[in-house]
Amino acid sequence: MAERSHRSGVVALLGRPNAGKSTLLNRLLGQKLAIVTAKPQTTRSRILGILTLPAAQVLLLDTPGFHASPKALNQALGDVVDQVARDCDLAVLLVDPRIGWDEDHEALRSRMERRGAKILVVATKLDLAPPPPDAPVDLALSAQTGEGVDAFLAALVGGLPEGPAYYDADQLTDRPLRFLAAELVREAAFEALSQEIPYETAVEIDAFDESDPAITRIRANLLVEKKSQKGMVVGKGGQMIRRIGIEARKSIEEMLETHVHLELWVKVEPRWSKKPNRLKSLGYH
Ligand SMILES: Nc1nc2c(ncn2[C@@H]2O[C@H](COP(=O)(O)OP(=O)(O)OP(=O)(O)O)[C@@H](O)[C@H]2O)c(=O)[nH]1
Numbered sequence: 001m002a003e004r005s006h007r008s009g010v011v012a013l014l015g016r017p018n019a020g021k022s023t024l025l026n027r028l029l030g031q032k033l034a035i036v037t038a039k040p041q042t043t044r045s046r047i048l049g050i051l052t053l054p055a056a057q058v059l060l061l062d063t064p065g066f067h068a069s070p071k072a073l074n075q076a077l078g079d080v081v082d083q084v085a086r087d088c089d090l091a092v093l094l095v096d097p098r099i100g101w102d103e104d105h106e107a108l109r110s111r112m113e114r115r116g117a118k119i120l121v122v123a124t125k126l127d128l129a130p131p132p133p134d135a136p137v138d139l140a141l142s143a144q145t146g147e148g149v150d151a152f153l154a155a156l157v158g159g160l161p162e163g164p165a166y167y168d169a170d171q172l173t174d175r176p177l178r179f180l181a182a183e184l185v186r187e188a189a190f191e192a193l194s195q196e197i198p199y200e201t202a203v204e205i206d207a208f209d210e211s212d213p214a215i216t217r218i219r220a221n222l223l224v225e226k227k228s229q230k231g232m233v234v235g236k237g238g239q240m241i242r243r244i245g246i247e248a249r250k251s252i253e254e255m256l257e258t259h260v261h262l263e264l265w266v267k268v269e270p271r272w273s274k275k276p277n278r279l280k281s282l283g284y285h
């Protein structure tokens with residue numbers, strides 16, 4: 001009897017900051033796993049989303065957007081992209097039609113092809129603009145409306161090698177809930193804060209107590225690099241930090257499907273973003 005073939009493998013979502021990688025990951029999984037903001041450079045580390053289908057398991061790797069910059073944090077982000085390019089079965093290069101195709105896209109595509117890696121070029125945000133005419137686009141979609149997403153998923157599955165399911169069907173990610181909760185706090189801070197401050201904040205979960213089934217108690221530190229930033233994050237009479245806390249609590253409650261008590265502190269930690277060990281302990285490996 002012929003066995004029905006099962007496919008599996010790692011699909012890396014690559015692209016410039018803000019191209020829509022995390023939004024697409026969430027759309028494919030039907031659940032919010034990766035945080036999304038209107039600001040570029042939202043995603044800081046790779047997150048695996050596990051999509052289990054009847055005849056395939058697609059391991060979707062969300063990555064930080066690629067760009068050139070000398071800072072240590074950006075160096076770490078660049079390393080992630082390189083590593084992903086090496087390890088995936090299929091790379092998807094997402095292009096924002098309003099930004100278009102540039103030499104970095106071209107360089108990434110040719111680097112992948114030189115390595116013999118499969119690459120799919122996908123134009124995003126189809127609801128906003130048609131695919132850029134000069135880009136070698138294989139597919140176009142909107143992660144927002146869902147248009148083109150089914151065809152995209154079929155192309156992904158078709159591009160994967162035969163292989164077994166590596167994870168249980170009910171496992172959605174390789175990241176612990178603590179990390180996802182920290183990300184949701186960071187998302188709320190990104191949305192609420194302006195200019196450069198979001199990029200100099202990080203979130204550390206200090207306590208995560210699920211012992212009471214009725215309510216999960218979380219204590220988190222919002223790290224900033226400078227004393228002056230602390231004042232802005234706390235806000236007048238604590239208004240800003242309260243707002244961040246309320247938004248973060250709501251989204252953590254949605255994720256955990258339980259009540260959450262969130263205690264949020266602002267802590268000055270100079271140069272956290274320049275220290276490789278610190279980046280690692282914050283989950284940005
Ligand atoms: N209209 C529209 N907006 C989209 C679509 N996909 C993403 N966006 C928006 O684009 C912005 C960036 O989306 P993200 O998913 O965070 O982009 P990203 O590529 O993960 O960005 P980084 O993590 O910063 O690299 C957000 O404001 C999204 O809501 C889409 O299909 N249509």
Ligand SMILES: [Mg+2]
Binds near residue numbers: 023
């Ligand atoms: Mg992202």
